[in-house]
Amino acid sequence: MLKDLKADLHIHTCLSPCGDLEMSPQGIVKEAVKKEIDLIAICDHNSAENSGAVIKASERRELMVLPGIEVASKEEVHICALFEDVDDALNMQSLIYDNLEGENNEDAFGMQVVANAEDEVLGFNRKLLIGATSLSVEMVVDSIHFFNGLAIAAHIDRERFGIIGQLGFIPPNLRLDALEISPKMKMEEAQVRFSEYQKFPFLCSSDAHYLNDIGKGATTFLLADTTFEELRIALKGEGDRKIRNLK
Numbered sequence: 001m002l003k004d005l006k007a008d009l010h011i012h013t014c015l016s017p018c019g020d021l022e023m024s025p026q027g028i029v030k031e032a033v034k035k036e037i038d039l040i041a042i043c044d045h046n047s048a049e050n051s052g053a054v055i056k057a058s059e060r061r062e063l064m065v066l067p068g069i070e071v072a073s074k075e076e077v078h079i080c081a082l083f084e085d086v087d088d089a090l091n092m093q094s095l096i097y098d099n100l101e102g103e104n105n106e107d108a109f110g111m112q113v114v115a116n117a118e119d120e121v122l123g124f125n126r127k128l129l130i131g132a133t134s135l136s137v138e139m140v141v142d143s144i145h146f147f148n149g150l151a152i153a154a155h156i157d158r159e160r161f162g163i164i165g166q167l168g169f170i171p172p173n174l175r176l177d178a179l180e181i182s183p184k185m186k187m188e189e190a191q192v193r194f195s196e197y198q199k200f201p202f203l204c205s206s207d208a209h210y211l212n213d214i215g216k217g218a219t220t221f222l223l224a225d226t227t228f229e230e231l232r233i234a235l236k237g238e239g240d241r242k243i244r245n246l247k
Contacts, residue, residue, distance in 0.1 A: 004244055005226055007039040008032070008218045010070070010080050010154065010180060010205035013050040017109040017130050020210045024119040025050065025057035027211055033063055035215040039226045041205075043068040043080045043154075045129040046096050048089035049114050055086065056117035064226035070154060071096060071144075073137040078154040078161040080180065080205075081144040084228035088147045095143055099135050102128030137163065141175055150232060151175070155182040155207060157190060170197055177235050180205050183217035201235050201243055220244040 011028060012019040032040050042051045042065065051067030058065045067089035068082040083089040103126050104112055112125040135143070144151040156179050159165035170176070178201045181190045190202060206217040222242050223230040234241035 002222050002224055002240060004220050005038040005223050006036065006215075006218050006220055007041075007231075008037050008206050008208070008215050009039070009041040009066070009068070009082060009152070009203065010043045010217075011040050011208045011214060012044050012070075013042060013054065014111070014113040014115060015044045015047055015050040015125060015129070016209065017045070017104060017106075017112050018209055019044070019110075021111070021113065022211050023209065024115055025053040025117050026119045028054055028214065029057045029061060029063060029065075031211045031214045033061055037063065037215050037218065039064045039066070039221075039231070040214075041066040041068040041080070041082050043070040043082075045070050046072060046100055046127070046131070046133065047125060047129050048086070048093045049125060051089055052086045053115055053117045066228060066231075069093060069096065071135070071140050072132040072161070073140045074132055074134050075137055075166050076132045076161055077137045077140075077163045077166045079137065079140050079144070079163075080152040080154045081140075082150040082152065082228070082231075084148060088149060092143060092147045092149065096133055096135070097127065099133040100127055100129075100131060101134070102131050104128050104130070137167070138171070138174060145175065150177040150235065152178045152180050152203070154180050156180065156194065157182055157185040164194075176200055177232075178203050181217075182207060201237070203243060
């Protein structure tokens with residue numbers, strides 16, 4: 001039986017330098033459950049190191065957590081990569097790390113905290129996660145698909161780091177799985193403003209950096225269950241699975 005399930009597919013943890021320190025695995029899970037969200041994705045900047053901890057923190061909870069990464073291409077386009085399992089996300093992370101230069105300056109950008117499922121601090125990531133990789137946007141999308149992931153252009157309504165703001169357009173052959181609208185724009189407005197890109201499914205996510213922001217942007221999907229494969233099918237609009245709240 002198909003049912004409506006609420007998803008927020010772009011949430012940062014305390015690993016992201018711009019993320020609040022309260023964005024711990026336990027804190028995120030408790031907030032998502034409190035707001036009756038069924039499915040979330042962890043998309044820290046250029047890293048998946050905290051994804052596994054959030055997944056473990058969600059055990060025995062009515063919440064599905066997908067591992068992900070918000071990848072910054074060399075053009076400074078942000079693409080959210082969502083994966084079915086942590087191994088695929090970490091394989092993508094390895095590629096990113098091989099193409100990411102620089103060291104984090106905590107005074108300038110903030111701490112990058114690696115935590116476990118009990119919210120204990122395991123260490124600090126020293127890479128410049130806020131920076132851009134040397135991978136082109138085409139390479140980013142193709143690599144996400146190589147590791148069995150979904151590629152979603154992040155916050156396309158934003159001038160900074162959105163694909164249209166950075167490039168001026170969406171390359172016609174770019175194999176994106178969806179376009180994300182930030183909570184700052186209504187979906188009806190987005191469909192008019194970006195009408196030339198209606199071949200892609202539109203969704204909304206919070207891009208939460210603070211606990212209170214979780215769920216402020218969300219998408220209702222019609223799915224049989226909270227699984228990665230169901231999400232993939234819904235983005236294709238197959239088998240009666242679909243995005244509910246486009247209008």
